[in-house]
Amino acid sequence: MHISKLHILNFRNFRNQKFIFQPGVNTLIGENGSGKSNVLFALRLLLDNNLPINASKLLETDFNRGIRRWQGHWIIISIDFDNLDTSEGASLLAHNLEHIEGSVSTGTYTFYFRPNKKYRKKLYDLTMDEHKDPNKLDAILNEITINDYEGVFYLRAKANFSEESVYKEIVGDFENIIFPNPEDEKKDIQGYPAANLFLVRSEISCTYIKALRDVMSELRKNKQSPLLSLLRGSAKNILVDDSKNISDKVTDLNKTISGLPEIMQLAERVRNTLNSTIGFTYAPNVSIQSELPEDINKLFQALTLWVGDGENDNHLGKLDDLSLGGANLIYITLKLLEYEYKQPTEEKAAHFLLIEEPEAHIHTHIQKTLFDNYRFQNTQVITTTHSTHISSANKIHSVNILCKEPNETLVSQPSNGLTPEECLRIERYLDATRSTLLFAKGVILVEGDAELVLIPTLFKKVFGLSLDEIGVSIINMNSTVFEHISNLFHDDRIRRNCAIITDHDQSLIPLPIEKSKDNDQERKARNSAEKGQERKDKLDAYCVGNRWVEAFYAKHTFEIDFVLNNNDIEVRRTLNKIYKQKKAIEGSKNLLKSKNPIDVGVETLRLADSVVGKGWFALILAEEITYQSYIPKYILDAIAFATGHIGYKHFEKMIKYRIENEIGREEYEKFKEKLEAIPLGDRDLELLKSLSNDILESDDDLYLFMEKYEENQKCLKD
Known part of the structure; x- marks a missing residue:
């Protein structure tokens, strides 16, 4: 059941x-406040x-x-x-x-x-x-x-x-x-x-392990302590003779303590003081007695755990000396053990184990191990989590995703409508890094390391906000096969926007009309272009009818489209980090300064492909990105699609950042003063644009981004 x-x-x-x-095991994942x-x-x-x-x-x-x-x-x-x-x-x-x-x-x-x-x-x-x-x-x-x-x-x-x-x-x-x-x-x-509600409930066992905000406090509680609960269960197994033997020893110990000369003398002094101050008529008769509990269950309340951090730590101390992670593990272990004690003694139709946020203070490796080991006979486990490590270890068909919206939370089942084979592919792919897409408000899937490194850097440097801050996860697919993961985003599954960014791979160099006349370089470029067109046709057809997924393309490749978007200065700055010889630096710099876009594009791609590799080139190039860099239009469009959930406050922060960095502090203060003179309820994107028209250039990346965002919002309303 x-x-x-x-x-x-x-x-x-x-x-x-x-x-x-x-x-078996089920997971509820979602952001804070999602329910x-x-x-x-x-x-x-x-x-x-x-x-x-x-x-x-x-x-x-x-x-x-x-x-x-x-x-x-x-x-x-x-x-x-x-x-x-x-x-x-x-x-x-x-x-x-x-x-x-x-x-x-x-x-x-x-x-x-x-x-x-x-x-x-x-x-x-x-x-x-x-x-x-x-x-x-x-x-x-x-x-x-x-x-x-x-x-x-x-x-x-x-x-x-x-x-x-x-x-x-x-x-x-x-x-x-x-x-x-x-x-x-x-x-x-x-x-x-x-x-007969009692009869129904009597057939069900439900154990709840709550999220631990104050682990030590929970472990110290006498009445609710999971350790005491286990000890009470153990007390039932102690033989009557053993129990009586322990009680007799405690009785003897109480007599010995009460009979100590110092105790008896103190009792006599108390009696004498009472007699001398109150008088014999009204003074109560008193003595001092030891009251160590003789009942075995009460004695167990005096027991406590002594612990150490790790198997190589021979020192044992009180709970106060334990790390937060260690204390959390102790608490969860006791609660799971308490649950196991119940199972063999309670013949139930079903056992339910509800665990809230088990990952608090626990090391990432332990999180996955703990999750993998939730296995109990005839038990259904339902756990909530913020942890990407736990979510990546779970089966997609056992996940419910809670998506926070104004006034309510929407619930998605990412496996709905997918075949077992499709689910298995997704589960293999979702490591702890990629599983962030299950928590995101918007997702961007990219082709490789270069986009993974540079797109977040560009957005942060140009607009002053990080993709994390606006709830967008960028996921490296390490290939051009996006469908396996983008299948998650659908009316029947996760209702979040997923933008796919990939290369169209059209040739930068002119190609002969007849293939037979291609040289080696042209033949390679033509093959790439044909495959790029096939990939685009397939992706475009795949996206039709699914409002949650859309593809965006670099005309050539990411590196070429980046440098030809007025970013040649950034590429030139990397040369001193790539080459040591002045001749090599000057030769590459001359090509990057060329007025011929073919020379500039081919040289940039050579640096990325042949000299240092695309991943390392992206890391070096990321160090040279500034607020003056330009974001290629297709990337702006992709981010605008993935960020349909953001609002006015995000754009206000971005436009203030642009004005302060592009123009200067004086213009920023003037803009801020004009804006603050307008009631908050009257502010919107049109107002932001009108106030900043005379300050920022008309082709500023932020305007392009806002135009695409507004276009997307209009389409949603229509």
Whole structure:
């Protein structure tokens, strides 16, 4: 028995989202504030007996902010199960009671947070009113407070909560004032009230390991300490004779301590002082006794871990001496061990292990090892993470990606619609570096090392913002086969923009009309051009119909297009780092100063290809990039496509940077003064451009970037 789906409606970050889970280990990944912890809490509401009884009494703030007004709406959290067994609790969940005899064994378990029956009846009565006055609806909704809501659990719901029509049928249509009769619930859709919730919960084991903000504090807690929980379990295994022997020794020790002359003398002094100050009539009789606990369970509270950092560290000390990473590992280990102790003693239909951000303070190698070793029999693990190391170790079909949007979070399943072979290729490719694309707001796939090094450097130096700062990951494909990874970006999978940057490889040198007349250099250039055109045709066809993926091309190659975009000075500055002989430097410099673009382009490509290699050349060239460098138009267009999520504040920061560096501090202060005189709500891109028209050149890279960005935004609206 395992969770196959989770539907969340109107709860915190989630307006109406579906999660897909697999048996074994599952991962929830997403940026801060995307709602990963809220997903675990939603699961715990239905599964975890350790939550307080009043946990299902939610607050106004638990409703999704995208709802115009929360009154009257429902929060719905529904879990779908697969592979139910024959236990009584599982049978209560089952859609088909004959699943025991071999039919498909599925079931559901649903939590509704809804207005109480009194107000649902009022809404239904309004439905029956032929006038259906919206003012009367507002009056009813205005009466409802959070205290008028109830949390209820249902079994065997068959509703597809992703469908808006289903929500309207169960909850109501607010626009048309149509609400269901609470006396006539559609049990075939919304399920049956869980009359025996205890029986369902008794068949399920749920262990939650929370994110550790203060590891030491958690380990020191007497009542909630995972060590004490394990010790209590061990105490049950101590034989009665052993337990009595220990208790007797403690009793003797208490007597010995209490009988020490110094203790008895102190007790006598206390009694004498009481007698002399209060008098014999009112003075209480006192003694001093040792009270070491004689109960074995209480004695265990005195036990603590002594630890050292690593197997080669022979020194053992208190927890306070341990590193944060070591303390986190100790805590997780104790919680996993506590979970293992439960399994053999609890015959359950299912075991669920919920782990929040296990990577805190843990070394990268340990993160991957820890993840790989999450393996428990008859257990489904669901873990949240920010770690690229953990995400790169997981199976794509077991990942849910949480994408933060205004007022809600969208959930994507990157394997949706892909074949097992396609998923396997992606999993092999996603090392810790490349798996950042799963966390990004926009992605750029590039052909090789040169683009990987220089594009982020160009953007940072020219605009003053890093690609990381605007949430864009640039991924080196080390080839021109982009489709395997770009397949992830689709309406059915990850709904993020993915720009592909590659070379068209058209010949810089003129080619004869007839192939037969090509010399060796021309033949090589022609072959590259033909392959480049084939690649472009294939990529263009691949991108058709997918709004999330678009390809952008250097006319020739990245190095040639870069240098011919008025960046020959930057290339010339690298020569002293490439050559030691003055003759070689001067010879190359003369070619790069040539008025003939063919000479300039061919020489740049020679330096990159033959002299130092493209990767090293890019590293050397990156040191020479400044705010005066130019970004090739196709790269600007690609970044604009990948950054559809950025807004006014980003452009304001970029334009201030451009003015301060290109023009100077004085003009920057004037621009800033004019801008700050305008209310924040009235500022937009058009205003930025109008204020800076007389300051920056009309062909400034930032204007070109903004034009492409605005063009993309207009296309999205259309």
